[in-house]
Amino acid sequence: xxxxxxxxxxxxxxxxxxxxxxxxxxxxxxxxxxxxxxxxxxxxxxxxxxxxxxxxxxxxxxxxxxxxxxxxxxxxxxxxxxxxxxxxxxxxxxxxxxxxxxxxxxxxxxxxxxxxxxxxxxxxxxxxxxxxxxxxxxxxxxxxxxxxxxxxxxxxxxxxxxxxxxxxxxxxxxxxxxxxxxxxxxxxxxxxxxxxxxxxxxxxxxxxxxxxxxxxxxxxxxxxxxxxxxxxxxxxxxxxxxxxxxxxxxxxxxxxxxxxxxxxxxxxxxxxxxxxxxxxxxxxxxxxxxxxxxxxxxxxxxxxxxxxxxxxxxxxxxxxxxxxxxxxxxxxxxxxxxxxxxxxxxxxxxxxxxxxxxxxxxxxxxxxxxxxxxxxxxxxxxxxxxxxxxxxxxxxxxxxxxxxxxxxxxxxxxxxxxxxxxxxxxxxxxxxxxxxxxxxxxxxxxxxxxxxxxxxxxxxxxxxxxxxxxxxxxxxxxxxxxxxxxxxxxxxxxxxxxxxxxxxxxxxxxxxxxxxxxxxxxxxxxxxxxxxxxxxxxxxxxxxxxxxxxxxxxxxxxxxxxxxxxxxxxxxxxxxxxxxxxxxxxxxxxxxxxxxxxxxxxxxxxxxxxxxxxxxxxxxxxxxxxxxxxxxxxxxxxxxxxxxxxxxxxxxxxxxxxxxxxxxxxxxxxxxxxxxxxxxxxxxxxxxxxxxxxxxxxxxxxxxxxxxxxxxxxxxxxxxxxxxxxxxxxxxxxxxxxxxxxxxxxxxxxxxxxxxxxxxxxxxx
Numbered sequence: 001x002x003x004x005x006x007x008x009x010x011x012x013x014x015x016x017x018x019x020x021x022x023x024x025x026x027x028x029x030x031x032x033x034x035x036x037x038x039x040x041x042x043x044x045x046x047x048x049x050x051x052x053x054x055x056x057x058x059x060x061x062x063x064x065x066x067x068x069x070x071x072x073x074x075x076x077x078x079x080x081x082x083x084x085x086x087x088x089x090x091x092x093x094x095x096x097x098x099x100x101x102x103x104x105x106x107x108x109x110x111x112x113x114x115x116x117x118x119x120x121x122x123x124x125x126x127x128x129x130x131x132x133x134x135x136x137x138x139x140x141x142x143x144x145x146x147x148x149x150x151x152x153x154x155x156x157x158x159x160x161x162x163x164x165x166x167x168x169x170x171x172x173x174x175x176x177x178x179x180x181x182x183x184x185x186x187x188x189x190x191x192x193x194x195x196x197x198x199x200x201x202x203x204x205x206x207x208x209x210x211x212x213x214x215x216x217x218x219x220x221x222x223x224x225x226x227x228x229x230x231x232x233x234x235x236x237x238x239x240x241x242x243x244x245x246x247x248x249x250x251x252x253x254x255x256x257x258x259x260x261x262x263x264x265x266x267x268x269x270x271x272x273x274x275x276x277x278x279x280x281x282x283x284x285x286x287x288x289x290x291x292x293x294x295x296x297x298x299x300x301x302x303x304x305x306x307x308x309x310x311x312x313x314x315x316x317x318x319x320x321x322x323x324x325x326x327x328x329x330x331x332x333x334x335x336x337x338x339x340x341x342x343x344x345x346x347x348x349x350x351x352x353x354x355x356x357x358x359x360x361x362x363x364x365x366x367x368x369x370x371x372x373x374x375x376x377x378x379x380x381x382x383x384x385x386x387x388x389x390x391x392x393x394x395x396x397x398x399x400x401x402x403x404x405x406x407x408x409x410x411x412x413x414x415x416x417x418x419x420x421x422x423x424x425x426x427x428x429x430x431x432x433x434x435x436x437x438x439x440x441x442x443x444x445x446x447x448x449x450x451x452x453x454x455x456x457x458x459x460x461x462x463x464x465x466x467x468x469x470x471x472x473x474x475x476x477x478x479x480x481x482x483x484x485x486x487x488x489x490x491x492x493x494x495x496x497x498x499x500x501x502x503x504x505x506x507x508x509x510x511x512x513x514x515x516x517x518x519x520x521x522x523x524x525x526x527x528x529x530x531x532x533x534x535x536x537x538x539x540x541x542x543x544x545x546x547x548x549x550x551x552x553x554x555x556x557x558x559x560x561x562x563x564x565x566x567x568x569x570x571x572x573x574x575x576x577x578x579x580x581x582x583x584x585x586x587x588x589x590x591x592x593x594x595x596x597x598x599x600x601x602x603x604x605x606x607x608x609x610x611x612x613x614x615x616x617x618x619x620x621x622x623x624x625x626x627x628x629x630x631x632x633x634x635x636x637x638x639x640x641x642x643x644x645x646x647x648x649x650x651x652x653x654x655x656x657x658x659x660x661x662x663x664x665x666x667x668x669x670x671x672x673x674x675x676x677x678x679x680x681x682x683x684x685x686x687x688x689x690x691x692x693x694x695x696x697x698x699x700x701x702x703x704x705x706x707x708x709x710x711x712x713x714x715x716x717x718x719x720x721x722x723x724x725x726x727x728x729x730x731x732x733x734x735x736x737x738x739x740x741x742x743x744x745x746x747x748x749x750x751x752x753x754x755x756x757x758x759x760x761x762x763x764x765x
Contacts (some may be wrong), residue, residue, distance in 0.1 A: 001025060003149060003273055003304045005101060006087035011065040011080075012046070013039045016333035024323040025300035029308045029336070030315050031327035032354045036334030037308040040327070041153060041275035044306065047084045047106055048151035048273070050115070054162065060110050067332045080110040088145070096131035097141025099124040104146065150270040152261060156277035156308075158254060166257060169264045254282045255291065258299060265303050272303045280311040289313040296322055310355060326351045388416040388448040388593050391438055393431035393459065395420045397452070397512050399567035404582040407574070416593060417447075436462040440469065442489040448596040450589060455494040455510035463493055479588050483595070490592050495584045503555040513559060513566065515581040516574070521554075525569050531561035 007020045014036035020027070029037045042052045052058055064082060072078045085105040090098045102124060106115040121142050125135050132138055155162065258279060265272035279295070280288040292313035295305055300321060309315065315324055324339040326347045337347050392398055398418045405414045421438050422431030432453065439451040453459035463482070470482040470491060481492040496505050500517060504510045513521060513530065523529060535556045536548035 001271070001300070001302055001304055002089055003091075003271055004086050005089050007040070007044070008083075008085040009040065009043045010083040011068040012043050012082045012084070013052075013063055013065060014329065014334045015039050015043070016065055016067045018334060018336050020325065020336060020338075022323070022338075023304075025321040026295055026305045026317070026323070027307070028314050028317065028322065028324045029306070029327050030310060030324065030351060030355070032329075035327050035329045037327045038156070038277060039334060040336070041277065041306055041308065043084050044086075044151055044273070044275050045153040046082075046108075047086060048149065049153070051153070054153055054155045058108060060108060064110070065333070082108045090145070093148070094141045094145055097138050098145060099129040102142075104142070148269075148271055149273060150268070151273045151275065153275040154257065154261070154277055154279075156281060158257065158281075163257075166260055170260055254279070255287065258291070258294070262299050262303065274299075274303055274305045274307070276305060276307040278308055278310070280309060280313065285313075292317055315351070328354065388450070388596070389446075390416050390418045390589060391435055391449060391451040392418060392420050392512075393435050393452070393454060394422045394563065395431075396563040396567035399564070400512055400571055401582075403567075403571050403574075404579045405586065407576045407579050408583060408586070416450075416589070432458045432462050436466060436491075439484070439489055439491050440467050442484070442486075444486050444488045446488070448593060449489045450592050450596075451489070451491045452589075453491065453493050454512060455496065455505060455508065457508050459493060459511075460508055463491055466491055479591055481592060481595075488596060490596060492588065492592060495581075495588055498581050498584060501581070503553070507555045509555055509558065511559060513563065515585070516571075516578055518554060520574055520578045523570055523574075525573070528565060529562060529570055530559050530566050532557045533560045534558075 002023065002025055004023055005021075006023060007018075009015045009018045011017075018040065020040070029040060031037055045051050045053075046058055046063075050058055052063055060080075060082070064080060069080070072080055083105060085103055087101060087103050090100055090102070098121070103120045105118045107118075108115045119142055121130070121138050122135065124130050125138050130138050132141075258276070261272075261274065279291060283291060288311050292311070295307070295314070296317050296319055299305060307314065317324070325336050326339055327334060327336050328350070329335070339347050339351070390401070392401065398420045401418050402414075420431065421434040435451050435453065439449070442449050453463045466482055469485050471485070472480065472482050474480045479492070480496075481490050483490050494510055494512060494515070498505070498515070501510060501514060504514050521530065534551055535558055537551050537556065538548045
């Protein structure tokens with residue numbers, strides 16, 4: 001919301017003369033440290049509040065321009081002054097009293113503590129640009145206009161006193177809005193009533209803060225009446241615990257401020273202007289980006305915002321309501337130039353150089369290029385393999401796993417290759433990130449791949465943050481894993497069902513070396529073995545470390561050196577019984593590689609040939625047409641489903657369901673038939689294995705239905721069988737059926753039927 005159209009500042013601090021014109025709802029000032037950005041916001045604070053810094057009165061001897069001071073020293077006749085001129089936009093207010101645009105100038109002289117105030121109202125009055133014919137009415141309108149504006153200066157360093165002040169603003173806003181009388185009311189009743197009013201009034205700010213930070217807050221009055229008007233208390237929720245806002249991290253506290261001030265502005269009779277110093281302070285990259293969008297799309301709609309920033313998120317906001325300025329220091333004074341002007345490319349490059357953006361981008365690009373080279377090298381190794389592949393975090397993992405297999409199964413060839421993702425020749429800590437990247441990038445043309453993460457902090461973090469192409473499978477046999485949507489790649493953590501390592505698992509400190517028991521982990525060769533660092537026990541409140549205590553327990557011990565030496569020179573001498581826990585790991589890997597093998601049948605076949613699709617031109621022919629597996633193209637299936645859609649009035653969702661089901665069933669090399677509706681179904685698809693009519697999938701408006709005469713005998717995960725509908729039990733053909741609400745569940749059932757086809761054919765007879 002634009003209140004100020006232009007700013008002109010003379011002789012204030014580092015500013016000799018600066019003009020900012022065509023201001024917008026959101027105005028971003030960026031440049032190197034100590035170039036004078038903050039002085040523009042402080043000049044506005046001087047104009048509105050007669051202060052410079054927050055709660056710091058104007059001091060002419062400190063705040064007068066040094067450059068101008070050197071000039072006036074040479075002349076004894078020139079008065080020393082600081083001047084701020086603002087050009088205002090009237091808006092819809094006081095239309096009869098004020099012109100559309102007008103200037104107000106405040107001048108502070110060295111020999112006077114009270115500023116001299118002048119405006120262009122009289123000039124506009126004389127030229128006939130004001131509706132009223134009374135100059136006094138116009139002057140009174142100007143005073144009303146200026147008194148309706150509130151400027152809030154938010155410093156870069158936001159200490160406890162500033163937070164207390166901000167909560168005081170919130171308290172004033174809520175209590176004034178409620179107009180609550182304190183006289184003659186019992187204290188307990190009073191506080192209960194006030195707290196209820198506070199909760200009702202602050203729901204919007206709590207909802208906004210939860211949306212932007214994911215943190216729930218509760219705003220309450222103090223419990224003591226003597227403390228009643230000091231400040232609200234803000235508590236945040238962490239699980240079931242309530243933690244005061246002042247004990248949360250600086251980023252959470254900083255992010256709360258604009259939400260709070262925005263609520264105050266929206267519930268006030270005043271028109272607010274903000275001077276916000278570095279709002280991105282203490283925020284990580286993603287939250288800074290989200291905050292920048294909130295300033296652009298939310299806060300600046302009701303508040304005119306002036307802010308300083310070094311953040312890429314604010315500098316590169318692009319919208320008609322945003323103006324970005326480069327601020328720099330030259331010729332002994334602060335200069336300002338708009339990046340929206342004709343010479344913006346040059347100024348933008350200069351700003352990049354000053355902030356080091358180009359160096360930062362170059363560094364990041366080099367890192368990206370290096371990561372890509374490392375991923376490509378992993379791909380080359382994968383392409384050479386014909387067997388399934390196990391990817392590990394580090395080189396020492398490969399050595400330990402190869403040794404474990406030889407010890408446990410000396411007469412059996414290992415059915416999979418083992419490849420390390422660690423790019424460092426000597427081994428390092430970068431392998432876990434590369435493992436995640438490699439898994440996310442694996443294609444179906446590569447061998448079936450399982451990625452093995454350590455069950456420690458880094459491994460769990462990377463596993464949990466795998467991209468959206470992975471979804472989690474939790475099985476009753478205690479193997480939890482993530483599988484890529486291409487059904488070709490699986491990620492898994494080290495086993496959690498290891499009885500003698502429960503405390504390590506609970507503390508998220510189980511690298512592969514800790515699959516060995518303590519007597520083996522401590523072993524050395526020639527006086528050399530694993531080097532450990534004992535970590536403290538840390539108690540956290542919110543994001544802050546409240547306390548830490550020394551530990552002696554092995555589950556708090558971190559391996560810091562000699563992993564490769566230990567794997568190559570120490571592990572090889574262990575007896576077979578030392579590798580007992582690796583049997584659980586290898587059994588899990590066998591199961592996971594089988595999952596990939598069995599789900600190959602679910603890989604989508606795009607379609608039948610165009611000619612085959614063209615031959616199906618009517619529902620009559622479609623009813624008796626058997627589609628067998630042929631060369632796939634998409635046009636064929638689209639023709640089939642369009643024909644069905646035209647006769648049965650299927651929705652787009654139903655059409656997509658049919659396409660996906662036909663593709664998936666078709667890919668297991670069975671016979672497919674699309675038929676007219678039966679019973680309450682909109683469309684049915686049947687398939688058979690050999691000569692057996694094996695199952696039917698029917699698509700209706702709400703869900704996918706799967707019918708099978710022997711489904712009671714199927715050994716399927718319980719979560720697949722979602723609903724048992726008694727309305728169909730009476731039918732002679734279908735003894736049992738289940739309703740599944742998505743294609744993934746439907747295909748899990750189809751795949752299970754297919755895997756058990758020989759036993760089921762006997763049962764169906």
